[in-house]
Amino acid sequence: MKNFINSSDIQDYNYLLGEINKCKNGLSNSKSILKNKVLGLIFFNPSLRTRLSTQKAAINLGLKSIVMNFKDDGWQLELDDNIIMSGNKAEHIKDAAKVISQYCDVVGIRAFANLENKEIDNSDKIINSFVKHASIPVLNLESSVAHPLQALADAVTINENKNSNKPKIVLTWAPHPKPLPHAVSNSFIKMCKINNYDLTITNPKGYDLNTRITDGIEIIHDQNKAFKNADFIYAKNWSSYDDYGKVLISDNSWMVNDNKMKLTNNAYFMHCLPVRRNVVVSDSVLDSKKSLVIQQANNRTYAAQIILKELMSDEK
Numbered sequence: 001m002k003n004f005i006n007s008s009d010i011q012d013y014n015y016l017l018g019e020i021n022k023c024k025n026g027l028s029n030s031k032s033i034l035k036n037k038v039l040g041l042i043f044f045n046p047s048l049r050t051r052l053s054t055q056k057a058a059i060n061l062g063l064k065s066i067v068m069n070f071k072d073d074g075w076q077l078e079l080d081d082n083i084i085m086s087g088n089k090a091e092h093i094k095d096a097a098k099v100i101s102q103y104c105d106v107v108g109i110r111a112f113a114n115l116e117n118k119e120i121d122n123s124d125k126i127i128n129s130f131v132k133h134a135s136i137p138v139l140n141l142e143s144s145v146a147h148p149l150q151a152l153a154d155a156v157t158i159n160e161n162k163n164s165n166k167p168k169i170v171l172t173w174a175p176h177p178k179p180l181p182h183a184v185s186n187s188f189i190k191m192c193k194i195n196n197y198d199l200t201i202t203n204p205k206g207y208d209l210n211t212r213i214t215d216g217i218e219i220i221h222d223q224n225k226a227f228k229n230a231d232f233i234y235a236k237n238w239s240s241y242d243d244y245g246k247v248l249i250s251d252n253s254w255m256v257n258d259n260k261m262k263l264t265n266n267a268y269f270m271h272c273l274p275v276r277r278n279v280v281v282s283d284s285v286l287d288s289k290k291s292l293v294i295q296q297a298n299n300r301t302y303a304a305q306i307i308l309k310e311l312m313s314d315e316k
């Protein structure tokens with residue numbers, strides 16, 4: 001694997017899930033294989049899980065990691081080409097990518113959507129510029145449109161808990177006071193498609209996601225109806241895609257609670273975290289035995305470890 005930018009960069013998802021399972025159960029031969037190699041982790045946005053789980057994965061592989069909070073500590077980056085840089089942007093992204101490639105053997109980038117301009121966000125300029133100009137493998141730590149490491153950890157978690165090859169999974173929109181990006185939902189949908197899961201999406205009218213992502217998936221605008229017989233409920237907020245970046249609903253009628261979970265087939269509850277308690281989901285659901293959120297977070301380490309190993313497979 002040259003870079004890990006989207007779920008589709010994984011050629012054999014089943015093989016990778018097997019490798020992650022071996023890694024988690026101590027059966028992998030990946031311990032310390034990347035000694036003396038350096039992982040750069042560049043964050044344009046906050047993180048708890050991605051930052052720490054990827055560093056933990058690096059420790060397990062023997063990789064050293066360098067972390068930079070680029071927004072606070074880096075120069076403002078110019079993203080456009082052929083531009084006279086006489087404004088407040090001091091460094092061009094192509095130079096930054098080439099320089100980081102001198103210090104690191106692999107680089108992870110987190111750069112969220114701005115939710116101001118759909119076209120700009122969809123071009124995923126920061127991560128794609130790194131892919132174009134860096135001379136080392138690039139790992140997506142959540143870009144404008146994709147969070148494939150989260151989706152991989154989610155697939156591991158579903159695999160560990162499913163009772164059939166085709167579990168019924170419902171991705172439900174849930175309320176949030178702030179406009180949030182679409183990356184987690186996009187990658188979760190792609191992952192479910194790759195694994196041939198029985199996926200339904202439920203969201204209020206006005207919140208349909210990018211049709212290029214949801215193509216072929218049933219979208220139900222009645223949450224109670226969608227929850228019926230589900231084996232897994234995956235909750236996530238996203239801002240409107242059509243009315244780009246807007247919050248259209250401020251009441252709590254779509255919050256996941258016990259009454260809604262009772263409509264399901266005793267479903268597991270999933271969320272990528274961080275989650276706003278009693279806004280997105282009630283305490284009772286989040287703290288119940290059916291909640292998988294901590295298992296999802298734990299699986300981030302093993303997913304990152306195997307992806308880093310794949311990215312560095314020519315470097316051992």
Ligand code: CP
Binds near residue numbers: 046047048050051274
């Ligand atoms: N789920 C996830 O990516 O968490 P962080 O934003 O804390 O990294």
